Amino acid sequence: MEKFDAVIIGSxxxxxxxxxxxxxxxxxxxxxxKGPLLRTQDESPTGLSDFKRDELFGYxxxxxxxxxxxxxxxxxxxxxHVEPDLxxxxxxxxxxxxxxxxxxxxGFTAQVVGGGTQLYGAVHLRFTREDFRLxxxxxxxxxxxxxxxxxxxVSIIDWPFTYDDIEPYYLKVEELVGxxxxxQGQLKDFKGQNKYQTPLAPNPISAFAKAxxxxxxxxxxxxPLAVITEDHAPSGRTAGNPKTSYVNRYGDPMGxxxxxxxxxxxxxxxxPALAPLLTLRCNCHVTHLSxxxxxxxxxxxxxxSGEEQIVEGKIVVVACSAIESVRLLMLSCEQDRANFGxxxxxxxxxxxxxxxxxxxxxGGAEVALLGRRFDKSISLDSDFATDLTxxxxxxxxxxLWAGAAIYNNTSDQALPLSLxxxxxxxxxxxxxxxxxxxxxxxxxxxxAWMDRDLGTRLSVxxxxxxxxxxxxxxxxxxxxxxxxxxxxxxVKDWHPHDRVLMDIITEQCRRILELGIPAGxxxxxxxxxxxxxxxxxxxxxxxxxxxxxxAGVSVLDASCKAWNFDNLYVTDGSCMPTSGGAxxxxxxxxxxxxxxxxxxxxx
Amino acid sequence: xxxxxxPTLAQSVxxxxxxxxxxxxxxxxxxxxxxxxxxxxxRFPEGWRxxxxxxxxxxxxxxxxxxxxxxxxxxRVEDNARHPQxxxxxxxxxxxxxxxxxxxxxxxxxxxxxxxxxxxxxxxYLYLVDNLPVLDPVNTRHRLAANIHNxxxxxxxxxxSYFWTDYCTQAVTFELWEQILLQRLTNHILPxxxxxxRIFLENxxxxxxxxxxxxxxxxxxxLGVVNYIDKLLAGPExxxxxxxxxxxxxxxxxxxxxxxxxxPRDVPEEMYVALxxxxxxxxxxxxxxxxxxxPSYFLRLxxxxxxxxxFSHPKYGGNSAGYGWDYLAERFPPFDWRQGxxxxxxxxxxxxx
Ligand SMILES: Cc1cc2nc3c(=O)[nH]c(=O)nc-3n(C[C@H](O)[C@H](O)[C@H](O)COP(=O)(O)OP(=O)(O)OC[C@H]3O[C@@H](n4cnc5c(N)ncnc54)[C@H](O)[C@@H]3O)c2cc1C
Numbered sequence: 001m002e003k004f005d006a007v008i009i010g011s012x013x014x015x016x017x018x019x020x021x022x023x024x025x026x027x028x029x030x031x032x033x034k035g036p037l038l039r040t041q042d043e044s045p046t047g048l049s050d051f052k053r054d055e056l057f058g059y060x061x062x063x064x065x066x067x068x069x070x071x072x073x074x075x076x077x078x079x080x081h082v083e084p085d086l087x088x089x090x091x092x093x094x095x096x097x098x099x100x101x102x103x104x105x106x107g108f109t110a111q112v113v114g115g116g117t118q119l120y121g122a123v124h125l126r127f128t129r130e131d132f133r134l135x136x137x138x139x140x141x142x143x144x145x146x147x148x149x150x151x152x153x154v155s156i157i158d159w160p161f162t163y164d165d166i167e168p169y170y171l172k173v174e175e176l177v178g179x180x181x182x183x184q185g186q187l188k189d190f191k192g193q194n195k196y197q198t199p200l201a202p203n204p205i206s207a208f209a210k211a212x213x214x215x216x217x218x219x220x221x222x223x224p225l226a227v228i229t230e231d232h233a234p235s236g237r238t239a240g241n242p243k244t245s246y247v248n249r250y251g252d253p254m255g256x257x258x259x260x261x262x263x264x265x266x267x268x269x270x271x272p273a274l275a276p277l278l279t280l281r282c283n284c285h286v287t288h289l290s291x292x293x294x295x296x297x298x299x300x301x302x303x304x305s306g307e308e309q310i311v312e313g314k315i316v317v318v319a320c321s322a323i324e325s326v327r328l329l330m331l332s333c334e335q336d337r338a339n340f341g342x343x344x345x346x347x348x349x350x351x352x353x354x355x356x357x358x359x360x361x362x363g364g365a366e367v368a369l370l371g372r373r374f375d376k377s378i379s380l381d382s383d384f385a386t387d388l389t390x391x392x393x394x395x396x397x398x399x400l401w402a403g404a405a406i407y408n409n410t411s412d413q414a415l416p417l418s419l420x421x422x423x424x425x426x427x428x429x430x431x432x433x434x435x436x437x438x439x440x441x442x443x444x445x446x447x448a449w450m451d452r453d454l455g456t457r458l459s460v461x462x463x464x465x466x467x468x469x470x471x472x473x474x475x476x477x478x479x480x481x482x483x484x485x486x487x488x489x490x491v492k493d494w495h496p497h498d499r500v501l502m503d504i505i506t507e508q509c510r511r512i513l514e515l516g517i518p519a520g521x522x523x524x525x526x527x528x529x530x531x532x533x534x535x536x537x538x539x540x541x542x543x544x545x546x547x548x549x550x551a552g553v554s555v556l557d558a559s560c561k562a563w564n565f566d567n568l569y570v571t572d573g574s575c576m577p578t579s580g581g582a583x584x585x586x587x588x589x590x591x592x593x594x595x596x597x598x599x600x601x602x603x
Numbered sequence: 604x605x606x607x608x609x610p611t612l613a614q615s616v617x618x619x620x621x622x623x624x625x626x627x628x629x630x631x632x633x634x635x636x637x638x639x640x641x642x643x644x645x646r647f648p649e650g651w652r653x654x655x656x657x658x659x660x661x662x663x664x665x666x667x668x669x670x671x672x673x674x675x676x677x678x679r680v681e682d683n684a685r686h687p688q689x690x691x692x693x694x695x696x697x698x699x700x701x702x703x704x705x706x707x708x709x710x711x712x713x714x715x716x717x718x719x720x721x722x723x724x725x726x727x728y729l730y731l732v733d734n735l736p737v738l739d740p741v742n743t744r745h746r747l748a749a750n751i752h753n754x755x756x757x758x759x760x761x762x763x764s765y766f767w768t769d770y771c772t773q774a775v776t777f778e779l780w781e782q783i784l785l786q787r788l789t790n791h792i793l794p795x796x797x798x799x800x801r802i803f804l805e806n807x808x809x810x811x812x813x814x815x816x817x818x819x820x821x822x823x824x825x826l827g828v829v830n831y832i833d834k835l836l837a838g839p840e841x842x843x844x845x846x847x848x849x850x851x852x853x854x855x856x857x858x859x860x861x862x863x864x865x866x867p868r869d870v871p872e873e874m875y876v877a878l879x880x881x882x883x884x885x886x887x888x889x890x891x892x893x894x895x896x897x898p899s900y901f902l903r904l905x906x907x908x909x910x911x912x913x914f915s916h917p918k919y920g921g922n923s924a925g926y927g928w929d930y931l932a933e934r935f936p937p938f939d940w941r942q943g944x945x946x947x948x949x950x951x952x953x954x955x956x
Contacts, residue, residue, distance in 0.1 A: 046673060306625035
């Protein structure tokens with residue numbers, strides 16, 4: 001049987017940094033990736049990229065859900081070109097009451113080499129010092145509401161390392177992956193070092209957001225974005241003009257967006273000294289792992305035409321994005337309950353695999369500027385951010401357990417179809433419904449609608465910690481995918497304290513717009529958060545296999561190794577015990593680099 | 604003229620096929636509750652993506668991306684242990700109607716060939732598997748095309764699989780009368796009909812727009828929106844096709860009832876306004892609710908399709924000559940869609956499409 005030093009499953013944020021490092025340490029690595037290898041323009045044999053600046057690539061035409069037994073059978077959905085077909089491979093979601101489960105596209109990042117980093121908005125924030133130590137931070141706090149924190153299902157644990165431990169890896173990501181931004185104004189300690197490239201001029205509309213952030217007492221900084229603005233030596237990329245607004249949910253045909261393919265895997269394969277050590281097999285779907293005692297000895301996958309294949313790795317790294325990673329482990333448990341299953345305490349009391357599933361407390365405020373129009377189609381995803389609501393002082397003063405980052409969105413609703421798709425919709429599952437039903441948008445009413453909304457809308461968002469709650473979990477659903485494997489079932493709701501946190505930070509976002517734009521120059525401010533909307537899982541897929549100090553409270557140890565295995569690691573967002581007060585990818589990548597340093601000593 | 608056969612790249616074939624064609628589950632998960640009657644009854648998602656049509660780039664000819672497509676035919680063998688000796692594709696791709704051979708891609712289930720074909724056309728084809736003609740088992744589009752040389756025994760099925768290349772304006776879904784009804788309905792939704800918009804459209808100076816405007820015929824059909832919907836309902840949203848047909852027939856009948864003296868295509872604008880409002884209210888006097896239960900749903904669908912047709916990339920058959928985008932740029936400055944988009948539509952000096 002084919003054998004590699006390491007087999008890595010998933011080529012996104014959690015997987016690629018490990019491949020990058022292990023190959024450079026002289027180890028042989030196989031990356032198995034379910035999705036295709038979509039190329040940038042300069043590397044494509046046809047001279048054209050497989051990604052397009054084409055609105056129908058971000059959200060396609062209508063498909064219809066036909067999954068037996070779900071409440072939204074017959075409902076439409078509009079997937080991007082790199083999301084799975086829902087009738088082949090759905091995620092099933094229900095609230096804690098488990099009534100009326102639905103099939104959803106939420107919780108799939110992107111099934112392509114690079115994973116979610118191909119489609120992401122590329123907002124690349126560090127977490128704060130407190131984000132890593134929320135248990136300690138909250139210890140003995142008198143002002144936390146007891147009625148919310150005596151819930152025995154809430155279990156907050158510190159990360160198994162500190163900000164200072166991960167700081168060098170943040171720096172490494174900033175340098176190797178290729179980010180632009182400014183350090184000044186951030187709450188995070190950069191220890192005097194700055195690897196950011198220089199940000200491009202902000203879109204003029206963002207000046208209002210900046211003014212508002214300052215008016216509520218925040219210091220602002222340019223939102224760190226994983227987009228190169230200058231030639232990037234570590235990945236051999238040349239800079240160009242990335243400001244197009246085909247950013248969030250679009251792969252970048254030019255490769256300026258720093259995803260894990262162009263930043264980490266491609267440079268490795270292009271280096272003649274390293275290439276022989278890295279094997280990338282895309283369009284290969286891993287179905288399960290099997291173990292001999294504590295050693296995972298076989299990785300089973302389906303090749304591009306569906307044949308079963310098996311490979312072996314001295315170590316096996318699972319990084320499929322949290323929901324799919326947990327599912328892969330559970331399916332492996334199902335295959336071998338006696339050994340594999342028992343080692344995860346699968347379906348036994350005390351078993352934690354799939355528990356403490358997390359996304360983010362997320363929301364914000366939005367307004368239309370009156371009498372002014374900007375070209376939002378010439379922009380990246382965000383221009384300004386503030387850590388005001390992430391500071392310990394703010395958290396304490398507001399009786400919260402954790403904080404959040406706030407940033408403005410620049411590229412949203414910049415293009416005509418996106419205006420129609422998102423008109424009055426609150427989540428991926430209700431796209432188009434608002435425009436379709438608003439039958440007054442015709443003729444001159446159409447002009448009036450565009451006058452109001454095209455290039456006038458300004459929004460600020462927050463990304464806040466969600467409480468780790470035992471009840472929020474991933475398990476297997478009775479429905480099966482196109483390989484006959486059980487689908488993932490996500491049961492999740494907002495803890496009462498999440499709701500409080502969202503209300504408080506939403507209000508800050510509202511004030512930013514209120515104070516940032518003179519009255520009379522703006523429409524009514526709309527504000528809200530996911531707690532009141534259909535968004536249940538969205539794009540930040542975290543937890544479910546958290547790391548911690550011991551097997552009693554966690555699934556993985558500090559090195560991301562599954563407690564009762566010798567060679568099984570999980571390095572995507574599922575290891576996170578708290579979701580952090582910022583978008584997760586920077587931390588997922590930094591942690592993967594950290595784990596890679598440990599793995600080098602173990603192979 | 605013989606077809607240009609290009610190198611068929613294994614990586615590309617896998618990229619295009621694995622998500623859709625690799626599977627073990629034999630169920631028909633993709634027949635849209637029985638709406639699709641393809642030979643495989645909906646076993647594969649997005650069968651309309653096959654054969655795979657991609658843009659074609661020629662570094663020495665900016666025009667080539669408008670004039671040509673790369674088309675990859677993929678034939679999936681059901682049992683990987685029993686491959687045919689030969690697989691080829693026959694149809695009107697090749698002036699000489701010679702079969703074009705597919706090659707097996709490594710030791711996979713896939714046989715494939717990539718050819719370069721003119722854009723703006725519909726092609727009918729069959730696979731010859733060990734010389735036996737078969738419909739494409741994946742593509743859900745097939746039609747009667749008796750006029751081309753049929754390799755099948757006389758009297759047997761005359762259906763052919765078909766596809767179209769970019770910028771195609773030949774109708775595949777709608778009859779002319781349906782197109783005209785749709786044109787009038789979508790005109791009413793779009794802004795181009797309002798007074799200020801009409802002035803804008805009349806004053807468009809084609810010489811300033813650059814590129815290859817004017818190549819697109821059927822400009823009269825609502826900036827190509829009807830053509831866009833025609834293709835949409837034959838491909839990605841095939842499941843909506845039957846409903847559209849029923850609704851258009853009903854609208855035709857209703858308009859004739861409401862005004863027996865004029866053809867529906869010629870009735871005054873007010874009648875379409877009244878009809879639009881009735882549909883919006885889901886209260887359409889004379890509507891046969893047994894035939895189609897929810898007329899307002901049809902209107903909502905038409906609204907989405909109209910917006911997509913007016914403002915999506917012109918290669919999909921709408922937004923003729925990019926006029927939809929031009930309209931937005933002129934009417935809602937400083938919106939400048941051109942800077943990020945490829946030539947000849949846009950002005951990007953980097954991105955090629
Ligand atoms: C539209 C969008 C916008 C986003 N914006 C931001 C943002 O601005 N900032 C931010 O920080 N984050 C953002 N995210 C989230 C970000 O993409 C994820 O946090 C990140 O990619 C997660 O890394 P991961 O390693 O957990 O998973 P991924 O990067 O998604 O990688 C998982 C990979 O595993 C593969 N895989 C899954 N199952 C299997 C299997 N069985 N066999 C083989 N391979 C498999 C998948 O195809 C995928 O390539 C966004 C996500 C989306 C979808």
